[in-house]
Amino acid sequence: MADSPPLLKAHLRIARPTPSITALLPFYTSGLGFSIIGSFTGHAGFDGVMLGHASLPYHLEFTQQEGHDVGRAPTKDNLLVFYLPDEEDWTDAVQRMEKAGFESVKGWNPYWEGDGKVGGTKGRTFEDADGWRVVLWKGGWKV
CATH class of the missing domain: 3.10.180.10 (2,3-Dihydroxybiphenyl 1,2-Dioxygenase, domain 1)
Structure with a gap:
């Protein structure tokens, strides 16, 4: 058994759907300064992009599925x-x-x-x- 919980060593991915990856990219890249560190298209009907930086212990993932409207954030406190x-x-x-x-x-x-x-x-x-x-x-x- 390890001295510390395994999650203390984990890399964190925060993932959420979006109706439009293209509409989000300027906010997270030009605004916040993240880089595209990975992407995929047509994976079981999903497209996605991962944003982050090689030195960060986390990254963000945004996915979209054609024909599926995920809507806006549920509250202004997300x-x-x-x-x-x-x-x-x-x-x-x-x-x-x-x-x-x-x-x-x-x-x-x-x-x-x-x-x-x-x-x-x-x-x-x-x-x-x-x-x-x-x-x-x-x-x-x-x-």
Whole structure:
């Protein structure tokens, strides 16, 4: 038996369906700076793309199935949160999103704005083409 649980060594894939991979790509590549690290077409009726970076212990996967409309995000509180402890990195990430044409939106939970306003001082929330949201948080995650 190992000293630590096997999941502590795992690479994480976060996967979800989308009605249009093409509509999502600019948000995650030009905006957030992910690279396409893999893709497939026509696998049992599914197409997919994996986004990430070779050095990351996670990646995102988006799939679409012809003729199947998965709709938009179920709520405005479905979030991916990226904690950026370095203020310059956070500023660069926010500016990259804005330069790519994505404006921040008011977070459903005001905590993620940092001060309860769009363009908060601690967090910025951005919404992708499917209505799923990403928070860029200025600060590290604390237990």
